[in-house]
Amino acid sequence: MKRVLFWIAVILIFxxxxxxxxxxxxxxxxxxxxxxxxxxxxxxxxxxxxxxxNGVEYLQSQAPVGKFGGQIVVSAIxxxxxxxxxxxxxxxxSASMAGLLYDGLLxxxxxxxxxxxxxxxxxxxxxxxxxxxLRKGIKWTDGTPITAxxxxxxxxDIVYAGLGNTATRDAMMIKGKxxxxxxxxxxxxxxxxxxxxxxxxxxxxxxxxxxxxxKPYSDKGDSVFNAFLNPDTPPKQIxxxxxxxxxxxxxxQRVVFERNSDYYKVNLDNKKLPYLDKLIYLIVxxxxxxxxxxxxxxxxxxxxxxxxxxxxxxxxxxxxxxxYNLGADNGTLFLVINLGNRKNKEGKWNVxxxxxxxxxxxDFRTAVDWAVDRDGMIKNIxxxxxxxxxxxxxxxxxxxxxxxxxxxxxxxxxxxxxEKAGFKLDNGILYDNKGNRVxxxxxxxxxxxxxxxxxxMIKQDxxxxxxxxxxxxxxxxxxxxxxSNTQDWDMAIMGLTGSxxxxxxxxxxxxxxxxxxxxxQRPQNYQKDDRFDWEIExxxxxxxxxxxxxxxxxxxxYDKYQTIIYNEKPIIYLYSPIRITAIRKKIQNxxxxxLSGLLYNIDEIYVEKEEDK
Amino acid sequence: xxLFNKIYKDKFAFxxxxxxxxxxxxxxxxxxxxxxxxxxxxxxxxxAPPSKIYTITEDGRISKPYTYNYIREYEPSxxxxxxKQDRSTKYYIKPFVKGEKYKFLGIIPCDRHLFGVREGGYxxxxxxxxxxxxxxxxxxxxxxxxxxxxxxxxxxxxxxGLLYGGISGYFGGIIDNIMMRFAEAIMAxxxxxxxxxxxxxxxxxxxxxxxxxxxxxxxxxxxxxxxARVIRGMVLSIKNEExxxxxxxxxxxxxxxxTKHILPQTTSYVIIALTLSVPSYILAxxxxxxxxxxxxxxxxxxxxxxxxxxxxxNILYRPWLLIPGLLIxxxxxxxxxxxxxxxxxxxxxxxxx
Numbered sequence: 001m002k003r004v005l006f007w008i009a010v011i012l013i014f015x016x017x018x019x020x021x022x023x024x025x026x027x028x029x030x031x032x033x034x035x036x037x038x039x040x041x042x043x044x045x046x047x048x049x050x051x052x053x054n055g056v057e058y059l060q061s062q063a064p065v066g067k068f069g070g071q072i073v074v075s076a077i078x079x080x081x082x083x084x085x086x087x088x089x090x091x092x093x094s095a096s097m098a099g100l101l102y103d104g105l106l107x108x109x110x111x112x113x114x115x116x117x118x119x120x121x122x123x124x125x126x127x128x129x130x131x132x133x134l135r136k137g138i139k140w141t142d143g144t145p146i147t148a149x150x151x152x153x154x155x156x157d158i159v160y161a162g163l164g165n166t167a168t169r170d171a172m173m174i175k176g177k178x179x180x181x182x183x184x185x186x187x188x189x190x191x192x193x194x195x196x197x198x199x200x201x202x203x204x205x206x207x208x209x210x211x212x213x214x215k216p217y218s219d220k221g222d223s224v225f226n227a228f229l230n231p232d233t234p235p236k237q238i239x240x241x242x243x244x245x246x247x248x249x250x251x252x253q254r255v256v257f258e259r260n261s262d263y264y265k266v267n268l269d270n271k272k273l274p275y276l277d278k279l280i281y282l283i284v285x286x287x288x289x290x291x292x293x294x295x296x297x298x299x300x301x302x303x304x305x306x307x308x309x310x311x312x313x314x315x316x317x318x319x320x321x322x323x324y325n326l327g328a329d330n331g332t333l334f335l336v337i338n339l340g341n342r343k344n345k346e347g348k349w350n351v352x353x354x355x356x357x358x359x360x361x362x363d364f365r366t367a368v369d370w371a372v373d374r375d376g377m378i379k380n381i382x383x384x385x386x387x388x389x390x391x392x393x394x395x396x397x398x399x400x401x402x403x404x405x406x407x408x409x410x411x412x413x414x415x416x417x418x419e420k421a422g423f424k425l426d427n428g429i430l431y432d433n434k435g436n437r438v439x440x441x442x443x444x445x446x447x448x449x450x451x452x453x454x455x456x457m458i459k460q461d462x463x464x465x466x467x468x469x470x471x472x473x474x475x476x477x478x479x480x481x482x483x484s485n486t487q488d489w490d491m492a493i494m495g496l497t498g499s500x501x502x503x504x505x506x507x508x509x510x511x512x513x514x515x516x517x518x519x520x521q522r523p524q525n526y527q528k529d530d531r532f533d534w535e536i537e538x539x540x541x542x543x544x545x546x547x548x549x550x551x552x553x554x555x556x557x558y559d560k561y562q563t564i565i566y567n568e569k570p571i572i573y574l575y576s577p578i579r580i581t582a583i584r585k586k587i588q589n590x591x592x593x594x595l596s597g598l599l600y601n602i603d604e605i606y607v608e609k610e611e612d613k
Numbered sequence: 614x615x616l617f618n619k620i621y622k623d624k625f626a627f628x629x630x631x632x633x634x635x636x637x638x639x640x641x642x643x644x645x646x647x648x649x650x651x652x653x654x655x656x657x658x659x660x661a662p663p664s665k666i667y668t669i670t671e672d673g674r675i676s677k678p679y680t681y682n683y684i685r686e687y688e689p690s691x692x693x694x695x696x697k698q699d700r701s702t703k704y705y706i707k708p709f710v711k712g713e714k715y716k717f718l719g720i721i722p723c724d725r726h727l728f729g730v731r732e733g734g735y736x737x738x739x740x741x742x743x744x745x746x747x748x749x750x751x752x753x754x755x756x757x758x759x760x761x762x763x764x765x766x767x768x769x770x771x772x773x774g775l776l777y778g779g780i781s782g783y784f785g786g787i788i789d790n791i792m793m794r795f796a797e798a799i800m801a802x803x804x805x806x807x808x809x810x811x812x813x814x815x816x817x818x819x820x821x822x823x824x825x826x827x828x829x830x831x832x833x834x835x836x837x838x839x840x841a842r843v844i845r846g847m848v849l850s851i852k853n854e855e856x857x858x859x860x861x862x863x864x865x866x867x868x869x870x871x872t873k874h875i876l877p878q879t880t881s882y883v884i885i886a887l888t889l890s891v892p893s894y895i896l897a898x899x900x901x902x903x904x905x906x907x908x909x910x911x912x913x914x915x916x917x918x919x920x921x922x923x924x925x926x927n928i929l930y931r932p933w934l935l936i937p938g939l940l941i942x943x944x945x946x947x948x949x950x951x952x953x954x955x956x957x958x959x960x961x962x963x964x965x966x
Contacts, residue, residue, distance in 0.1 A: 022669060307693075311929075313690075380659035380743055384689075384692050385692050449743065449921060455910065457744065470820070471911060473909045473910060475906070
């Protein structure tokens with residue numbers, strides 16, 4: 001019996017193997033997927049107006065009137081908020097949540113990017129004087145009125161005093177001086193800057209905090225202030241001004257916000273916003289987890305990338321969500337080359353003089369740029385959901401230089417450029433004019449499939465030119481240490497986020513003494529002037545650009561900086577992913593904006609009741 | 614030889630042995646068996662599905678096995694990449710075709726591969742990865758690292774562990790006390806945090822294989838302590854046996870007694886520990902690569918190949934990326950089955966059946 005079973009099993013396995021080998025050639029069928037409608041272009045309604053009701057100066061939203069009630073669940077990737085103190089946020093999750101609780105004087109118009117009033121009723125600019133008028137009769141969540149005292153306190157005792165995150169203070173500093181701040185009356189404040197300074201106005205979007213609630217803590221210094229409003233704070237104690245107030249925080253699970261019933265924004269019927277009863281952030285570990293939660297219907301908004309886009313596009317027609325294309329992301333992904341020619345403290349070269357000769361030669365960098373296969377990266381790594389990038393400003397920046405058209409990969413241009421610089425190709429191996437083999441290291445941070453795959457492609461591209469590239473993905477912190485401290489690196493694949501509105505934010509990268517001047521980082525207090533001509537030019541551009549006030553005057557200046565970088569190629573830009581977001585159809589008053597995304601007008605968004613459920 | 618006979622009689626153990634033998638054989642001849650080299654890549658074929666191999670033509674006749682090329686198409690409105698078969702040309706699969714040059718067994722220059730298609734065609738038996746590299750070929754080359762890395766650490770763990778445990782157990786008393794406390798201190802080092810720190814401070818001038826070997830060596834240098842403790846326990850009981858007394862009376866040196874008389878008695882345990890610790894290093898390699906500490910791109914290992922499959926859509930639409938996981942599973946299971954069986958044969962007392 002056993003023997004019979006054994007032979008049956010053998011015959012079965014053999015048969016299955018045979019079946020695997022014998023396969024009939026039947027043409028494959030491909031399902032044709034038809035898209036549901038085109039991408040609509042919905043425009044954000046007119047600018048908000050100010051209305052006065054019973055002596056209170058409200059802000060009136062011009063969005064269509066919606067229904068009150070309901071909730072939206074969104075996701076927060078990572079570990080959740082680290083603080084709810086808006087002055088001390090250092091990560092994106094904390095910043096967005098604290099931003100919900102506290103409004104700034106001014107805000108950014110979501111579509112055009114101009115600066116418009118929010119907590120302030122209006123503002124006037126007279127040369128270097130900025131007069132801000134506050135709303136009368138609006139209150140903090142504990143009923144205390146919001147007055148000029150709170151504004152003065154926020155700027156003088158927190159921002160100027162350097163408590164918490166000092167980025168705003170650094171940005172407000174003009175030639176080493178901070179703007180003067182005067183209280184004209186209870187509802188009027190005046191800032192006087194040392195000289196006209198374009199990026200200043202945008203700094204007034206800094207969240208205003210209640211003096212009576214914050215002062216006891218800010219008086220005790222940095223360490224007490226930094227611990228203030230940590231996630232353990234009982235939500236009921238928090239005094240805030242935003243459209244939502246904190247209801248509950250369950251660590252590593254969710255953050256629940258509820259409606260602030262006394263918010264100062266009203267709809268067209270003069271009823272108080274926001275519409276939503278609750279806004280819930282679900283804390284998810286990673287993007288895979290986020291996708292599963294969206295599939296399960298636990299979250300309402302999902303940002304898509306790579307091949308996920310196609311999956312959701314195909315299912316969109318028969319689903320309860322809609323997909324919006326928000327255009328290219330403003331983050332940049334690039335290959336940076338070390339142009340440094342300095343020695344470290346022990347007197348050793350950071351980059352050997354042989355390599356310096358290559359990297360500091362523009363023709364060499366041009367050859368690298370023309371060899372990089374951006375189209376291949378977009379097709380393979382971003383699965384087509386990206387656009388090639390050639391400029392230092394991101395593709396969604398309002399200062400993008402559209403004259404820079406870029407170029408495809410062309411090995412012949414690279415070869416010609418190398419030849420011009422004196423490099424010789426011998427038997428498939430590239431030598432420089434002194435007979436040294438061209439060999440260098442290419443770093444990126446390990447663990448990211450995208451960047452590792454980009455590295456593999458760049459390595460192949462450059463090896464086609466006869467160079468030898470040692471591709472080394474290393475741990476993220478070691479990479480940062482290399483780039484910013486030890487500087488013993490040759491090339492690296494990195495990314496940076498940028499502001500689509502204010503190119504001056506890039507000064508830490510582009511000014512020769514900037515702390516993020518990656519490609520030619522100088523040590524602190526470096527005295528010697530060994531700038532390239534074009535580095536001097538960049539320094540001048542960034543100084544000049546900040547002093548011009550109108551967009552029209554500034555645009556040509558910042559166009560020029562992008563041209564310089566495109567020509568000199570210390571940083572070779574690769575591509576920008578396209579932001580695609582899926583959102584449930586029941587969520588109304590969505591006006592997609594390339595600058596601000598989908599949920600920027602969270603106080604105007606409402607949920608359509610689902611009758612069939 | 615007797616051991617081998619016993620393995621042969623145990624169906625599970627013999628099956629496991631065959632599987633392992635097969636795996637080691639194909640990674641030994643990886644250059645020849647794989648149709649492409651581990652660095653070969655075809656940019657236009659990123660994430661191409663496995664080539665379909667047909668043996669019966671469209672009109673129903675039996676034919677030599679053949680395959681079609683894929684063409685990639687991009688559908689902009691859906692932002693979707695689709696692979697379609699290019700049915701205009703058939704590519705017959707032939708044995709011993711000319712391909713990329715390699716050195717057979719590392720010595721003999723050669724350019725024939727076990728199977729392949731003529732120029733212009735591609736054959737990807739298990740599809741391709743994100744960079745358009747053949748998964749099947751990379752599995753074979755990756756296996757070279759994954760399947761051998763465990764032995765590297767054994768060469769460190771076992772000599773140190775045996776000698777240390779032997780000396781400690783044989784001398785006893787205060788020497789034993791000091792040596793064992795030292796071993797315990799080493800066991801208390803948290804290896805995972807050590808690895809994370811190591812990843813940050815190791816010189817970056819090393820290639821990923823050098824760095825990974827160094828990590829394995831360091832892991833082994835803290836991993837011998839547990840093994841040494843077991844050996845010491847065994848030595849404690851063996852040193853009172855009569856043959857040890859006899860050796861002492863003859864006047865053999867202490868080191869000679871330890872190495873020639875006592876330690877050989879622990880062979881059965883050592884063989885078992887050996888077979889059972891290899892899979893743990895295979896798993897450690899995949900875990901480390903998964904965390905970005907192990908073998909790095911563009912080198913292949915089963916762990917870093919499996920890393921690519923962690924993305925949600927890859928599991929759904931590109932299941933062939935999971936095959937390295939299947940191989941890790943098979944190899945680890947086989948090692949464990951074999952180790953288990955060997956333990957039963959060498960140590961009849963522990964047999965519970």
